[in-house]
Amino acid sequence: MKTLFIKDILKEDFLGKEVSIKGWVYRMRDMKDKVFFVIRDSSGIIQAVVKKESVDQKTWEDATKFQIEGSLEVKGILRKDERAPGGYEIEVKEIKVYDYGKPFPLKGDEDVDTIQKYRHLWIRTRWFTDVLKIKHSLIVHLRDWFIKDGWYEVTPAILVGNAAENTTELFEVKYFEDKAYLSQSAQLYLEALIFALEKVYSLTPSFRAELSRTKRHLHEYWHFEIEAAWYHVEDIIKVMEESLKYSIEKTIEERKSEFEELKSITGRDISELKQFVEKPWKVITYKDAIKKLQDLGVNIKYGDDFGSDEERLLTEQFDVPVFVTHYPREVKAFYMYEVGDGTVKNFDLLAPEGYGEIIGGSEREWRYDILHKKIEEWGLDKFKVKVGNEEISAYEWYEDLRRYGSVPHSGMGLGIERFLRWICKLDHIRDTQPFPRLRGSWLYP
Numbered sequence: 023m024k025t026l027f028i029k030d031i032l033k034e035d036f037l038g039k040e041v042s043i044k045g046w047v048y049r050m051r052d053m054k055d056k057v058f059f060v061i062r063d064s065s066g067i068i069q070a071v072v073k074k075e076s077v078d079q080k081t082w083e084d085a086t087k088f089q090i091e092g093s094l095e096v097k098g099i100l101r102k103d104e105r106a107p108g109g110y111e112i113e114v115k116e117i118k119v120y121d122y123g124k125p126f127p128l129k130g131d132e133d134v135d136t137i138q139k140y141r142h143l144w145i146r147t148r149w150f151t152d153v154l155k156i157k158h159s160l161i162v163h164l165r166d167w168f169i170k171d172g173w174y175e176v177t178p179a180i181l182v183g184n185a186a187e188n189t190t191e192l193f194e195v196k197y198f199e200d201k202a203y204l205s206q207s208a209q210l211y212l213e214a215l216i217f218a219l220e221k222v223y224s225l226t227p228s229f230r231a232e233l234s235r236t237k238r239h240l241h242e243y244w245h246f247e248i249e250a251a252w253y254h255v256e257d258i259i260k261v262m263e264e265s266l267k268y269s270i271e272k273t274i275e276e277r278k279s280e281f282e283e284l285k286s287i288t289g290r291d292i293s294e295l296k297q298f299v300e301k302p303w304k305v306i307t308y309k310d311a312i313k314k315l316q317d318l319g320v321n322i323k324y325g326d327d328f329g330s331d332e333e334r335l336l337t338e339q340f341d342v343p344v345f346v347t348h349y350p351r352e353v354k355a356f357y358m359y360e361v362g363d364g365t366v367k368n369f370d371l372l373a374p375e376g377y378g379e380i381i382g383g384s385e386r387e388w389r390y391d392i393l394h395k396k397i398e399e400w401g402l403d404k405f406k407v408k409v410g411n412e413e414i415s416a417y418e419w420y421e422d423l424r425r426y427g428s429v430p431h432s433g434m435g436l437g438i439e440r441f442l443r444w445i446c447k448l449d450h451i452r453d454t455q456p457f458p459r460l461r462g463s464w465l466y467p
């Protein structure tokens with residue numbers, strides 16, 4: 023007989039029939055002449071009852087030896103039982119023991135440090151399993167949108183020789199006799215690839231050695247980045263509003279039961295997500311945003327960057343995500359296209375409900391002279407790499423993209439974990455990653 027997933031047998035057509043499932047003991051109650059199990063697999067839970075008078079001695083003894091998270095396969099008859107989770111129960115005839123298990127170290131009320139110590143076991147938590155499935159769907163549908171829109175998935179370098187973002191937030195790694203850095207962003211490599219494929223995307227880990235200890239910073243996060251030749255920043259804003267709405271809409275459809283379960287933990291109601299999809303998202307300039315914050319009594323002036331507090335306050339003025347554009351050149355990255363009035367053609371997408379930045383994007387400086395001057399002005403040419411017997415600027419190759427057939431181009435980077443934190447209404451970004459790397463966390467597990 024075929025072993026099925028639990029979700030596949032929770033149906034009237036299996037009533038009275040023999041079924042077989044494999045999984046782990048989620049709950050158990052040992053009575054005098056009965057043992058009630060709730061067994062879980064990746065698809066859900068089901069009650070299974072072992073009655074002493076209905077099974078042989080060995081099966082009864084096995085049934086009484088299990089611990090929480092013990093692993094087993096049960097065969098039995100599916101019965102209706104309104105009191106059981108899901109309304110069904112298996113009356114067990116046979117048990118195949120894989121592992122009785124040991125007293126499980128987690129009871130469900132542990133503090134953050136204890137959870138961190140047993141994170142490799144804690145990730146079996148049902149609500150976190152729901153978050154992992156929603157993360158999977160958001161990524162799959164986002165990729166789907168870009169594939170349908172003619173973009174190519176590419177595989178950029180992760181061991182790199184230069185900073186793409188803040189030079190003080192690099193993780194340095196030993197690279198034989200030299201040193202390398204863990205990639206902060208695939209952007210510079212995607213910019214090289216558009217001269218071949220024109221529209222490219224990648225999903226890679228990005229690494230940030232930020233010292234900030236906040237609810238939205240990880241040292242290692244998954245970064246969905248896109249780059250397109252001939253596109254201007256307005257085109258990228260349009261692409262991201264459409265693709266994120268598509269991903270959210272498809273994920274809501276596909277993960278109804280997961281969102282239902284999650285609602286009791288985080289309070290996220292899918293009706294809130296539906297209204298983000300239905301309404302047009304806002305676009306305001308940095309200058310407007312500064313004015314709005316000043317009108318709200320925030321002590322901020324033109325030229326200041328936004329921190330989490332300012333972003334939270336700003337997003338609380340809107341009930342949809344907000345694209346904030348045209349920041350002052352000084353507060354943004356070297357590669358951004360200079361408008362000429364002191365601003366750059368960039369945007370940050372701020373998620374509502376106080377979640378803040380989930381995307382950073384911009385039009386790239388594609389004019390060689392201006393980019394070369396800025397790389398020198400920002401001291402980036404001090405980054406050297408060994409090429410053959412000579413030491414050259416680690417940005418020489420990047421400037422070559424402006425020497426040989428340069429074109430206007432734009433792109434963006436979406437933090438998957440920040441996107442997921444907003445969609446699931448999670449309090450802390452640590453609960454968007456199975457093995458989060460946070461300020462002060464151990465490299466364990």
Ligand SMILES: NC(=O)C[C@H]([NH3+])C(=O)NS(=O)(=O)OC[C@H]1O[C@@H](n2cnc3c(N)ncnc32)[C@H](O)[C@@H]1O
Nearest residue numbers: 207209230239240243247380381382433434435437
């Ligand atoms: N291809 C590009 O144009 C991307 C560009 N080079 C870039 O890295 N922009 S960004 O620094 O704003 O980071 C992009 C996004 O990456 C996320 N991000 C950025 N830093 C983090 C940390 N520390 N933890 C989690 N997520 C982070 C966040 O959502 C940002 O909006």
Ligand SMILES: [Mg+2]
Nearest residue numbers: 370379381382
């Ligand atoms: Mg940013």
